[in-house]
Amino acid sequence: MFEKIAPFHLAILIYMIQSGVTFFKLPRMLAVNFGTNGWLMVVIVSFIVMINLLLISLVIRFRVGENVFEIMEGLISVKWMAPFYLLLALTWSLLSILVGKDFISITQVLSFQNTNSTSLFVILMVLVFYLGMKDIYTISKATNIFFILTIGIFFLIIYHIPYTSLERLTPFIFKEGKNTIEGIVQLYTAFLGFEIVLFLFPYVDQSKPKWFRSVYYGHFLTTVVYSVTCFVSYLFFSLNQLKITSYPVLNLIAYIEIELIERIETFVFNLFLIKILVTLVLYLWASSLLLERVIPALSRKQSVAILIITSMLITLNVDVMSEIADWLLVVGFVAAALAIGLPIILLIVIGIRTYRGDHRA
Amino acid sequence: MIRRKPKKLIKKLKELNDQQQSEPSLDLSLYEQVVNELEGCSDSEDVFFPEHHVHFVFFNHLVDTDRFKAEILDPFYHVHKEELDSLLNRSFYKPVTELKKIIEGVLDGQVAIFNQERVFLVNVAGPEKRNIQPSETETTITGPHEGFIESGETNLSMIRRRVKTSRLKVNKLPVGEVTKTNAYLLYIKGIANEELVSELTDRIERIEIDAVYDAHMLSQLIEDQPNSLFPQFIARERPDSIAAGLVEGKIIILLEGSPAVIIAPSSFFDFFETGDDYYQRWLTGTATRLLRFGAFIITIAFTALYVSVTSYHYEMIPESLLTTLAVSRGKVPFDPIYEALLMEITIEFLREAGARLPTKVGQTIGIVGGIVIGQAAVQAGITSNVLIIVVAISAIASFVVPSYIMSASIRLARFGLILLAGLLGNLGIVIGLTIIVIHLSSLTSVGAPYLAPLSPFFPSDWKDFLLRAPYKMMKSRPTISRSPKKRKLKE
Incomplete structure (x- = not known):
């Protein structure tokens, strides 16, 4: 009875996987790449992501098999699919580890200037392993609580309304931007995470026929949080301020002062560990499914441990912020390509199988 | 780790045993x-x-x-x-x-x-037993005062007098290879989930232990995860709470010789409810409940936050408060983590000593603790005034949690958070809270999610969770009971 992810929880899960550490950099990234009124681009890219989601929904609607593996292996045997699975697993686990490194590097700058970042990273990985070895229902249950603990941060934005000014928006749209294409790719990667639903759907309570709408709701929530925060940032800071501030959202939060407490950004940023954790764990969870498909003898604990250790070894020397950013850009680009490509490949496979007359499972 | 006998083996052993015993x-x-x-x-x-x-x-x-x-x-x-x-x-x-x-x-x-x-x-059994008295661990202000005693039969009679239906079924199950203590499994047929009844019966029958002396001990033997810090079944000592549990479709386990009675399945949030919530006006009941959840947050995180802020994040303190804190901490030679641990452990000493001593001596302990620890420690420069306030508020908040067993678990978890706060500041607190949330999310009580109705989200159960809604609105039984008759009243 309880062992299914309800659509409501799926929406939360999607929002929590999507939103991550990029949230803090987003207004700056928009200002640099798109210039004036860059916040509008969030809505535009969100619409492109919706099209991507539509592709995924088509895969799920016309699927021939219980899960992605069955769809693929109906055409090509697991033996031939293994390298592709491993590549996918490696990309996602690398993305996961790099997002973790990115978070830790900011944490180090903010609070632990004298602490070795590796030790902080290892602590984060222990947490990732602890949640990652649980089953998907437990991960979903924990995510709900994490959502409740973190969603309040968004409402802190209300505090800034009296300090905003519409004049700062300027009447120009997308002027003074540096690189629109790179900006779109970066913004697209900020929305990534929704593609995990391709692996999640067998675990979702599908008793309600329109359950997939919850994926759109989750994505809509991410869009609202991103666009409102960026909009307020554009109202609060000038364009040039946004361009030179590393983490504008953190500066926004730092501005909040109440009688009992000040500089709450130090706590709020740490609270983001929880959101990062969900992103990391879900990518690793999907990667572990892929790895276990290739080597069925592996248990969940073993596969998660192997993925973490392998990715950590590959990115061992990547610890400077700029290096992490470069790696993230490349791996993020590959992950974005996969998010678009994977459903297209699956749709082609489904098309071929339907043409050949395979029965729907 | 508790070993449980395999089902088939138990059946065979029982048959053999019965044959041997019944053949003169x-x-x-x-x-x-x-x-x-x-x-x-x-x-x-x-x-x-x-x-x-x-x-x-x-x-x-x-x-x-x-x-x-x-x-x-x-x-x-x-x-x-x-x-x-x-x-x-x-x-x-x-x-x-x-x-x-x-x-x-x-x-x-x-x-x-x-x-x-x-x-x-x-x-003609007539063993000595104490009279029915109010429960000492589960006191109430407005509700019925009688509490269970150590006699199983008297406890059964107290429940039967409250739930007058022939559908209230009682299974008698001996526990303990040596003591053969009777456990009674109670449920209302048609309201309780039969699968849960057989699952719990099975778990009790599979217990392999010499003796069981108390319901809290029994509950640890039949829990889903016996190694967890947190109790997965609530035990109550008042017949009105048990009657309410039965009507909600829960299963009750009574043990001969114990005044505590187990309710299964239980959720984490059940440990924050008391009978008073239901007997007071709904708004007052709701306010009290919210107060308790607030107390829970203070208990678990307040001292840790003090340690974190005073060790790593002085910038979080407003200027007006900073001077007071600096003056108060100026004389103290220890790091905040040692200072806090010292005071927290002292409070635990006081609590434990007070609990074990006779009431009159217990009062003396309170005075000695209050004056010596409170005043002298500050004057001697061992600790700061602000920490005394923080520790005292945390201690008081911990006693607001109605279940003693849960309160003890939370207090222990708090020590973990204090250590993490001392090590990593705010990040440590977040890490600690994350570990607790992950652990609580993985717990189940006879298969029911422990954090329900918060996660998974069961909206119909929210009328009796943070809120204690008016009775007219509470028309359904809790989802975790998995009752075949979800709606109340309709027969």
Whole structure:
């Protein structure tokens, strides 16, 4: 009875996987790449992501098999699919580890200037392993609580309304931007995470026929949080301020002062560990499914441990912020390509199988 | 780790055991076998009436002497030989043929009557028990005051008097290889989930242990994750709470000799509810509940936050407060983490000493603790005034949590958070909270999610969660009960 992810929880899960550490950099990234009124681009890219989601929904609607593996292996045997699975697993686990490194590097700058970042990273990985070895229902249950603990941060934005000014928006749209294409790719990667639903759907309570709408709701929530925060940032800071501030959202939060407490950004940023954790764990969870498909003898604990250790070894020397950013850009680009490509490949496979007359499972 | 016997093996062992016990030896009469079995029990009595060839075997201290005299001894004194058969045919003289049942009956406070080859058990049990009194661990202000006692039968009668329906079923299950303590599994047929009933029955039957002395001990033997810090079944000591549990479709486990009664399945948030919530006005009940959840957050995180802020994040303190804190901490030679641990451990000493000592001495401990720790420690410069306030508020908040068992678990978890805060500041607190959330999310109570109705989100149960909604709105039973009759009232 309880062992299914309800659509409501799926929406939360999607929002929590999507939103991550990029949230803090987003207004700056928009200002640099798109210039004036860059916040509008969030809505535009969100619409492109919706099209991507539509592709995924088509895969799920016309699927021939219980899960992605069955769809693929109906055409090509697991033996031939293994390298592709491993590549996918490696990309996602690398993305996961790099997002973790990115978070830790900011944490180090903010609070632990004298602490070795590796030790902080290892602590984060222990947490990732602890949640990652649980089953998907437990991960979903924990995510709900994490959502409740973190969603309040968004409402802190209300505090800034009296300090905003519409004049700062300027009447120009997308002027003074540096690189629109790179900006779109970066913004697209900020929305990534929704593609995990391709692996999640067998675990979702599908008793309600329109359950997939919850994926759109989750994505809509991410869009609202991103666009409102960026909009307020554009109202609060000038364009040039946004361009030179590393983490504008953190500066926004730092501005909040109440009688009992000040500089709450130090706590709020740490609270983001929880959101990062969900992103990391879900990518690793999907990667572990892929790895276990290739080597069925592996248990969940073993596969998660192997993925973490392998990715950590590959990115061992990547610890400077700029290096992490470069790696993230490349791996993020590959992950974005996969998010678009994977459903297209699956749709082609489904098309071929339907043409050949395979029965729907 | 508790080992549980495999189901099939238990069944086979039981059958074998029953066969052995029920087949009387060819050489010895039942009376002789009983006497042999009770050999060495100097507290057992064997009264013989030579004129009727009748033996009474019993434990004097387990029977009610007056009833024994009136219902057994006197009739046998006055009966004629030819009337003996009609006397033994009385309905409360239960004929038995199995050695095992005779022994169990005698140990239960019944009198075994042996007349040639016939054996009867007469229930004149009257063990000493304390009177029904208000529960000390689960006190109430507005509701009924009576609490359970150590007698299983009295506790059963208190529940039956409140739930007057023939659908209230009771399964009796002996626990403990040596003690054979009776556990009673209660549920309302048609409201409780039968699968849960059989799952719990199964778990109790599979317990492999010599003795069980208390319901809290039993609950650890049948929990889903016995190694967890957090209790997965709530135990209550008041019949009104138990009656409410039964009506909600929960299953109740009562143990002979224990005033605590288990309710299964339980959610984490059940540990924050009391009878008073339901007897007060709904708004007051809701406010009190919110207060308790606030207390929970303070208990678990307040001291840790102090340690974190004073060790790593001074910038979080407003300027007006900073001076006070700096003056207060100026004299203290220790790091905040040591200072906080020192005070927290002292508070735990005080609590433990107060709990074990007689009430009058306990008060002295309170005064000594209050003055010596509170005033002298600050004056001596060992600790700061602000920390004393923080620790005191945390301690008071921990006692706002109504369940002592849960409160103790939360207090222990708090120490982990303090250590992490001392090590990593705010990040440490977040890491600690994350570990707690992940652990709580992975817990289940007879398969029901422990954090329900918050996660998974069961909106219909929110009327009795953070809120205590008006009774007109509370029309459904909790989802975790998995009751076949989800809606209340409609038969």
